[in-house]
Amino acid sequence: MFISSAIAATAEHAAEAGHHGPFYTQAEFWVGAAFVLVVALAFRKVFAAITAGLDARASQIKGRIDEAAKLREDAQALLAEYQRKQRDALQEAEAIVAHAKHEAARLKTEAEAAMEASIVRREKQAVERIAQAEAQAMAEVRNLAVDMAIAAANKMIAEKLAPDAQDLLIEDSIRGLSGKLH
Template identity: 40%
Template sequence: MLYQAEFWVAVAFVLLMAVFAYFGIHHTVLKALDHRAARIKAELDDARQLRDEAAKLLAEYKARHAKAEGEAQEIIAFAKAEAERIASEAKTKLEDFVARRTKTAESKIALAEAQALADVRAAAANAAVTAASAILSQSVTGSVADDLLTKGIAEVKAKLN
């Protein structure tokens, strides 16, 4: 038994443990493990706190995004309504402008027609007077002719004008 390696390894292990116990190494190892456990626990607490803050920030940004989205939709709806209103006003103004221009053109046309009709009547009256005076001057002579001519011209002018 004294010549077996396992025996001497067991003896050395027991002696090593006795030396460690004598110098209080086990207390040092336990303190180091306790410190490490406390440090890990603190890191985990910090990580939880950071995760909670991140979740809070995420919720806040989502709320801001939703609010901004709603405001954008309101702006778009207002712009569409404003564009429709402006288009409607422009259409109404254009229709009024076209109606006024049409009335003005129609009144100018009517005035031109009346002027042309008056010019035609005057030209016809002058032509009739000239023709009547030419016919009467050739067929009737003397004072009777002059009276008839004057009377006929007056009648024609009165009827045509």
């Protein structure tokens, strides 16, 4: 369009100037044609540079978009992995709590059984100690009674027996001891 309007303007200009003859013989035509050619060549180089710059920018933008898409995919994969790890950690925590509750119940049962056994054992020990104390008290009472009976018998014998009878009783007791000691 631009070229055709430049040519038309050159032709009109030549007609107005009073030049006759073919348009391509006129200097103005060649100046206009050279101008159009220079502008077209310059426009082509400028257009190529602009196009190359836009293509490079589009390539950079596409690279950034691809990188952003890759980063987004990586972030989604990482998020999914962390969500899975969180679920696993929650399940593990629930399992630990359940195990701890089970262990606590088991330990409570064992502690109750051990406490019961300890109470029974201590009660048995207390009964045995009481029985031992009773036996010891009975033995002490018996020994005391024997001692008192011997003392009373000695006193009675000393008061009521004659010295000859006492000697005879002592000799009898000594002979009786020799049979009991063997």
